[in-house]
Amino acid sequence: MYENDSTDEKSWITPFNVVAGLIVVIGLVITILRFTGGLATVTNLSDYNPWGIWIGFDLLVGVALAAGGYVTSAAVYIFGMKRYHSAVRPAILTGFLGYALVVLALHYDVGRPWRLPYPFIVQQGTTSVLFEVAACVALYLAVLFIEFSPAAMEWLGIKRARNLVDKLTLLLTILGVVLSTMHQSSLGALFLIAPSKLHPLWYSPFLPIYFFITSIIAGLSMVILESTLSYRYLKHKMDEVYLKEKNDVTLGFGKAASFVLAGYFIIKFFGLSSGNDWRYLGTGYGIWYLVELFGFVALPCVLYAVGVREKNLVLIKWTSVLAVLGIVVNRFNVCLIAFNWHLPSSERYVPHWLEIGISIFIVTLGILAFRFIVTRMPILYTHTDYKDSH
Amino acid sequence: MSISRRKFLGWVGAAGLSTVWSGPASAATTKHFEGYPDSLGVLFDNLLCIGCRTCEEACNKVNELPPPEQSFKDLSVLDQKRRTTAKTYTIVNRYNSSKGPMFRKIQCNHCLEPACASACFVSAFKKTKEGAVTYDASVCVGCRYCMIACPFEIPAYEYDKVLEPRIMKCTMCYPRVIKGLLPGCVEICPTEALSFGKRKDLIRMARDRIHRYPDRYVDHIYGEHEMGGTNWLYLSGVPYTEVDMREDLGVTPASELTAGALSSVPMIVGLWPVLLTGIYAINKRSDKIAKHERELAVDQAEKAASEEAAKSKAKEDS
Ligand code: SF4
Ligand code: SF4
Ligand code: SF4
Numbered sequence A: 001m002y003e004n005d006s007t008d009e010k011s012w013i014t015p016f017n018v019v020a021g022l023i024v025v026i027g028l029v030i031t032i033l034r035f036t037g038g039l040a041t042v043t044n045l046s047d048y049n050p051w052g053i054w055i056g057f058d059l060l061v062g063v064a065l066a067a068g069g070y071v072t073s074a075a076v077y078i079f080g081m082k083r084y085h086s087a088v089r090p091a092i093l094t095g096f097l098g099y100a101l102v103v104l105a106l107h108y109d110v111g112r113p114w115r116l117p118y119p120f121i122v123q124q125g126t127t128s129v130l131f132e133v134a135a136c137v138a139l140y141l142a143v144l145f146i147e148f149s150p151a152a153m154e155w156l157g158i159k160r161a162r163n164l165v166d167k168l169t170l171l172l173t174i175l176g177v178v179l180s181t182m183h184q185s186s187l188g189a190l191f192l193i194a195p196s197k198l199h200p201l202w203y204s205p206f207l208p209i210y211f212f213i214t215s216i217i218a219g220l221s222m223v224i225l226e227s228t229l230s231y232r233y234l235k236h237k238m239d240e241v242y243l244k245e246k247n248d249v250t251l252g253f254g255k256a257a258s259f260v261l262a263g264y265f266i267i268k269f270f271g272l273s274s275g276n277d278w279r280y281l282g283t284g285y286g287i288w289y290l291v292e293l294f295g296f297v298a299l300p301c302v303l304y305a306v307g308v309r310e311k312n313l314v315l316i317k318w319t320s321v322l323a324v325l326g327i328v329v330n331r332f333n334v335c336l337i338a339f340n341w342h343l344p345s346s347e348r349y350v351p352h353w354l355e356i357g358i359s360i361f362i363v364t365l366g367i368l369a370f371r372f373i374v375t376r377m378p379i380l381y382t383h384t385d386y387k388d389s390h
Numbered sequence B: 001m002s003i004s005r006r007k008f009l010g011w012v013g014a015a016g017l018s019t020v021w022s023g024p025a026s027a028a029t030t031k032h033f034e035g036y037p038d039s040l041g042v043l044f045d046n047l048l049c050i051g052c053r054t055c056e057e058a059c060n061k062v063n064e065l066p067p068p069e070q071s072f073k074d075l076s077v078l079d080q081k082r083r084t085t086a087k088t089y090t091i092v093n094r095y096n097s098s099k100g101p102m103f104r105k106i107q108c109n110h111c112l113e114p115a116c117a118s119a120c121f122v123s124a125f126k127k128t129k130e131g132a133v134t135y136d137a138s139v140c141v142g143c144r145y146c147m148i149a150c151p152f153e154i155p156a157y158e159y160d161k162v163l164e165p166r167i168m169k170c171t172m173c174y175p176r177v178i179k180g181l182l183p184g185c186v187e188i189c190p191t192e193a194l195s196f197g198k199r200k201d202l203i204r205m206a207r208d209r210i211h212r213y214p215d216r217y218v219d220h221i222y223g224e225h226e227m228g229g230t231n232w233l234y235l236s237g238v239p240y241t242e243v244d245m246r247e248d249l250g251v252t253p254a255s256e257l258t259a260g261a262l263s264s265v266p267m268i269v270g271l272w273p274v275l276l277t278g279i280y281a282i283n284k285r286s287d288k289i290a291k292h293e294r295e296l297a298v299d300q301a302e303k304a305a306s307e308e309a310a311k312s313k314a315k316e317d318s
Helices: A015-037 A053-065 A068-078 A082-109 A129-156 A159-167 A169-193 A207-237 A240-275 A278-282 A284-309 A313-337 A353-374 B005-021 B054-062 B075-079 B115-119 B145-149 B184-188 B199-212 B254-317
Strands: B040-045 B091-097 B100-106 B125-127 B133-135 B194-198 B232-235
Touching: A015 A353, A053 A082, A053 A169, A053 A207, A053 A313, A053 A353, A068 A082, A068 A129, A068 A169, A068 A207, A068 B254, A082 A129, A082 A207, A082 A240, A082 A353, A129 A159, A129 A169, A129 B254, A159 A169, A169 A207, A169 A313, A169 B115, A169 B145, A169 B254, A207 A240, A207 A313, A207 A353, A240 A284, A240 A313, A278 A284, A284 A313, B040 B199, B054 B091, B054 B184, B075 B091, B115 B125, B115 B133, B115 B145, B115 B254, B184 B194, B194 B199, B199 B232
Parallel strands: B040 B232
Antiparallel strands: B040 B194, B091 B100, B125 B133
16 A cells, blocks of 8 residues: 555555545535535435434544543553553544544534634533533643644754643643543533433433443554554554554553453443333344444453453454444444434434545545654654653 | 552542532532423413414414425325424424324423523523523524434424524514514414413413313323423323323423533542542652662662672682
């Protein structure tokens, strides 16, 4: 694919670039349709189904998968797991890009995107969970930007500001954890207001806790997955420290993910019994619920544990794919599949292909931005000027 | 590293759980709200409704909504399961109930503690003291969370508008009511199916009807307590589920459903930094101790080595 694109200037017409370029062009066309024809021209949203995949995938899944930033920086800077240090920068970068793209996606989804700052500057709806989400996401995006900035400044050679930001590391990390705890859980809390629309198996007063814990699983799994993909395609950008710590990161994060998944499984079970929802398990939704619980929670939990025990890195990597899929399944269930379950199928939502087009477009932008930055800035290696600073 | 993973998970769990088990706090919620004392409302009695759709027409006219797809004279649409849309604030549907055809009029119920208002992150909705729940399009961002929140599936959205899409819903003719006029639908209704008045009087009136004709009405005023109560009330001759009105909504107002989660905010903001700084300090200190011990060990080793050397030197010398 594009391993040698930075060494060989002439070969930039690679299959990857062609496909990415095509997606970008299509994405831009849909963008024009969206902003000239309104939501009705490109989405299947309706009065019964005001939220589609731009919320279910781009917002809910996006924010969860971008949790690697706070999880990794907390592990290294607060919990003192210094041996994972080389994983921090890629995780922060993924987080930053993830949140930036979430905010970009929201511009497509809301009716009047130019008013997105209104909740802060015009009128504050403080009784709204969404207000909390918006405030935290906005602040956290700023925090991630600052956390990411040293890499950019090292690249640009702005030393003094870079060192200043470096001194703020602990403060920023704590801020990141606080803001993430709040909005990761609040994304689940968004649905607390609609007990009559969300299927009882998924509706639970514990939704905020579920969302928060799964964000840790998502964060850990994404770090593993992202390091695997980077290794495959961007190996030449990695220094010895990164390469040396890489397997350690995979094992350590896999182990942590296995523990968190186990905890999550237990509290899900506890939540199920406290809600006394057993009687739904025999229905179609019940079977789907069990598929989620066993196939996307228990299974990755066991596979991670086995992988760590046998030091089977390949297994851990594939498990991270399964765990990430599990997050997608969970967020889709809460927001789309188990939501509005009471409606007849004719009123249910199925995404328009142009909606899917925008979601793919936005993910592609993220990958392109990631590649652009990683091939230029010290993300997967330490800048020569700062070798001893950790 | 000096924190065991189990401990870490313990904290994570505790922090998350606080979002549920911290009771309602002042910041996020109001106490249970009984409604403004003299607020107004409408009582719909489905035993008196004849399904003529003139209320739909009047609503369309007084609110200057776009012309309908099918003429208001066309009664065949009654059998479709229609809902409120961006072009229709109110709808009348017909259901085949156990007592023959029965009608249901749908529009915003003007909840005492509206879910839409509680959900909106720019406070676009306002519960007026007159009872109507009004909407201010000039601040609306178009996130549509109000539509997710409304348990009665009322707010509709102008998906086809590019620049100024609005949430559309019945206003209980607030502009007319404050001028002393009746809501359009109430004014036009040829029967007594719709009555306008103070909510508390309407409840008394409804009770009275149930009391006088116990075999005609079901003994339940819909909206008296549903979702904390609404200003639009209903009387029915058949169980409400037969006319597609949900009886499983409960009596908890929407604001209380999210209050617990919101009230955990100050807790997270207050506790997390202290906790995290503490953990950091412990780790830093154990790092320091480890370093110190290492230095001590090196020191001792060096000392021992030099003593050894001195000894062997002395031996050699002797
Ligand atoms: S019925 Fe729905 S739109 Fe009307 S006030 Fe209640 S929550 Fe708001
Ligand atoms: S769509 Fe408008 S009115 Fe509804 S919650 Fe969002 S900002 Fe508020
Ligand atoms: S105008 Fe009155 S009788 Fe006619 S459909 Fe409306 S509520 Fe029923």
